[in-house]
Amino acid sequence: MKPFLDEDFLLLTDTAKRLYHEAAEGLPIIDYHCHISPKEIFENRRFDNIAQVWLGGDHYKWRLIRACGIDEKYITGTRSSDREKFQKFAEALPLAIGNPMIHWTQLELKRYFGCSLFLSGETAEEIWNLCNRKLKEDSLSVRGIIRTSNVEVIATTDDPADDLSWHQKISGDASCAFKVVPSFRPDKAIRVEKPEFAAYIRTLSQAHGIEIRTLADLFAALEKSIAFFDSMGCRASDHALEYVFCRNEGAEKADAVFQKALAGGELTVEEIEAYKTALLLFLGKQYVKYDWAMQIHYNALRNNRTSLYGLLGPDTGNDCMGSYACAEGLIRLLDAMDSQSALPKMILYSLSPNDNAMIDSVIGSFQGPGVRGRLQHGGAWWFNDSKGGMESQMTSLANLSVLGNFVGMVTDSRSFLSYTRHEYFRRILCNLLGTWVENGEYPCDFSYLTKIIRGICYENAKEYFRYDRA
Known part of the structure; x- marks a missing residue:
């Protein structure tokens, strides 16, 4: 019987042990998607x-x-x-x-x-x-935890109206040995159906000194915000969609929906989708311009229990997997972006594990020159970041795409102690590859295997997000 959580935890073969201890264990961490506080980093809480x-x-x-x-x-x-x-x-x-x-x-x-x-x-x-x-x-101060964890880059999640003051303070602090960059999260500008939408547009207007009365004004404010985020080292956006759709009815229709929402009108599903599609297409063009990666997280049903939501608000353990069938909507959205030269690098995450094979087959239709794995199937997310969930996601990606191009795992966490999730992922990855080798499904060539492991755990993300040129 193996002891619990020994040095070879989750490593079930000699090949897996060698891959982890020689190739993966000491690599730095690039945590390209998380929810930790830049204020707490600067203040070294x-x-x-x-x-x-x-x-x-x-x-x-x-x-x-x-x-x-x-x-x-x-x-x-x-x-x-x-x-x-x-x-x-x-x-x-x-x-x-x-x-x-x-x-x-x-x-x-x-x-x-x-x-x-x-x-x-x-x-x-x-x-x-x-x-x-x-x-x-x-x-075990905040910065001490980050240094101990061998973290090289942290990408936080930030609103377009944010002045990024804490990021600016961190970048000006020579004692901070790791990089902290923002990620662009424009969900509040996209969620036109929410009762707080009009108030948020006023906030965004004030933040960027642009009176937002039309869709063109909104685009101008977002474009100004994107340029500012880019100057602060931003290399990715993030979008939380309930489901993926494409209702490409043009800017004029989207502007009419925008005006209706600002006036407090009730919107139809078709109007909501038309507005969001126009905004996503506009943002896609901006991301192409700045060579950002666009992350899309979808198929999460949030705030399910009314009484608990009323008591505690969002992000309090009141969510679950969705079951939307999104293949057609996803294909239409990617194709519309591609047709308008607005398809950026993209990482797709579905909270439904049933979407693994679909995503892996869809991304193959939209790959292109210049970037290895331009479209990515994101790491096992949220309810899927278990041993079985990670193995399932990576096995599907390997079966239908190119696992060696994968940009790997993120913490997606609000806790500074969550960096051990990268170790957890690396052990599972090395065990999966080690099993294939020992089963005779891949050559026992440690030069190739080391290249794959180092890529997935560190080097692919560094190249994909251009942190190697920052």
């Missing part, structure tokens, strides 16, 4: 206790605790202490056998706190005290 760094804002953990019937006051409530919240998480965790949360938690304990104890209700007090002592060390 220190955490008072392990619950602050672990449980604050982590909806993965909140869902796990709720599933065990724990009162909400011990999860997100204000009527319980951090120590009580930590205890409830510790009591719930051992029941989650097969859940990646166990692996993530234990890797974080081991790598950052030197703790090999298994977290449970019985060990919670000892681990609480150990972690809180360690958190006083410089290596």
Whole structure:
């Protein structure tokens, strides 16, 4: 029986062990999509206790605790202490056998706190005290965690109205040895159906000194924002779509929808899709101009439980996988972009694992010269970033496309301790490739295998996002 979480964790063959320890283990991290705070990076935040760094804002953990019937006051409530919240998480965790949360938690304990104890209700007090002592060390300040994790680039997620002041402060700080760049997230400008849309347009107008009354004005403000983001090192955008569609009815129709939304009118599905399509086509042209990658995350059904959403708001563990059939809409959108010279580098993520093969076959229709893997199937996302989910995504990509072009995994996280997810991914990748080699499905040529591993874990992302020329 293998010991739990030893140095060869998840590495089941000699080839896998060699690939991980010789090719993958020491590589720097490029975390090209995350939700951590640039303010906390600049200020080099220190955490008072392990619950602050672990449980604050982590909806993965909140869902796990709720599933065990724990009162909400011990999860997100204000009527319980951090120590009580930590205890409830510790009591719930051992029941989650097969859940990646166990692996993530234990890797974080081991790598950052030197703790090999298994977290449970019985060990919670000892681990609480150990972690809180360690958190006083410089290596566990925010910057210390990033340095310890060997992170080279962090791409945060930022609104077009953001002044990027924290990014500017970080870039001017010579003591910061890693790069922190923004990513352009224009969802609030796209979600024309939302009741807060008109108020957001006013915010965007003020941010860029452009009175936005027409669609052309909106385009001008977004173009100004994109140029500013690019000057700050931005190399990617990110879009959260419920489903993928294309209703290409032109700028005049989209402008009419825009005016109607600003006036508070109720929009039809067709009007919403026409507006969003026009905006996505405009943005695609901008991304081509600046050589950015466009990320699209879709098939997530959000804020499902009305009572919980009313109590806590979004991003609190109240979401699930969707089941939209998006192949036709995706193809039409990509084709419309391609026809207008507006198809940028693109990374597609679906929250439905049923879309893996579809995405891998679709991207093959739109590849082109100049960039290896111009269109990418993004790493296993959110509910899929388990061992099985990663293996499924990579196996499908290998079967139908070119796995060696893959730009690899991201944390997609709000936690500074989540960098061990890159280790988790790298171990799973090396085990998958090692299994194929030992099964006689690929030559045991470590020069080729090392090139593939280094590419997927680090070098492909550095080239794809042009961080090698930054």
